Ligand code: ADP
């Protein structure tokens with residue numbers, strides 16, 4: 341799997357921050373499309389757990405540990421094959437941190453001043469009338485896109501499948517790679533491209549807004565059946581009576597159903613909407629479909645979480661393989677910059 345800089349296959353790389361229990365939005369919007377790309381023989385896939393990124397959002401050690409295992413178990417339960425995919429934990433690859441510093445040293449501060457998460461934090465302070473507009477903003481939050489750039493550049497990634505909110509970060513990584521190449525007159529670092537799937541970029545949550553743990557509107561991916569049903573029943577619908585014909589286009593239940601059911605099942609539900617369907621029945625249909633599809637993966641997920649040593653072994657092997665490649669690029673880069 342050694343490709344540093346002379347690979348024939350394109351490299352697809354993405355990471356997930358372990359800062360919450362995986363939800364349906366993470367699955368449909370990020371993990372499922374990434375795993376589909378990994379099956380494509382034109383790509384080599386690198387999927388990792390961005391645990392250093394979680395330090396910025398989460399300061400609870402026990403929860404972090406739990407989320408790291410949950411994200412790892414999720415990737416594996418959904419079909420990631422660690423024999424074919426480079427699967428590792430960011431903090432197991434210290435080379436990323438070294439690269440991070442080298443990249444930091446050529447990056448204009450202004451580039452990160454314009455990053456949207458930082459700007460949003462400043463704007464929120466201003467809106468709240470804070471005297472210090474930087475109040476509560478850590479250097480971690482400010483440097484977040486920097487570390488992402490190191491994650492991506494470390495493995496010569498060509499394509500980075502991400503949600504819409506992350507596109508700017510990939511553009512920042514591109515700028516940084518090009519800048520270092522320019523400064524040190526080399527062509528060592530690959531400039532990555534973001535890949536966003538229009539169909540799955542915004543999976544709606546319980547209240548119809550984007551499903552996100554920040555909005556507290558998620559449906560947990562591997563909640564036990566009973567809990568899954570409870571969550572599905574909480575989806576906000578309008579106050580139309582059961583017999584009234586219903587619009588499928590603005591309906592969260594229908595939007596979610598489309599991602600789980602096949603074409604003819606989707607058509608059949610659309611017809612029921614046309615004829616008039618009670619919201620309870622629509623939600624029950626969605627729940628049953630989701631439960632049926634998720635059940636085998638949920639069993640695998642529960643098994644892995646009950647047997648964490650299996651996850652540990654996969655991650656240790658993945659780290660070992662990934663470090664070999666990371667070291668190669670870092671050695672070349674250090675040589676190039678005169679170290
Ligand atoms: P959250 O918004 O719940 O904090 P994250 O930011 O941790 O989720 O997202 C992890 C991955 O899942 C990212 O690639 C993100 O784009 C994707 N993702 C999260 N929520 C959704 C959603 N509702 N629709 C599509 N993709 C999503």
Ligand code: TRP
Pocket residue numbers: 353354355356357390393487488491492500501502506
């Ligand atoms: N910032 C991403 C998120 O919150 C996670 C992430 C970290 C990532 N490093 C990355 C994604 C590198 C793609 C590539 O979703």
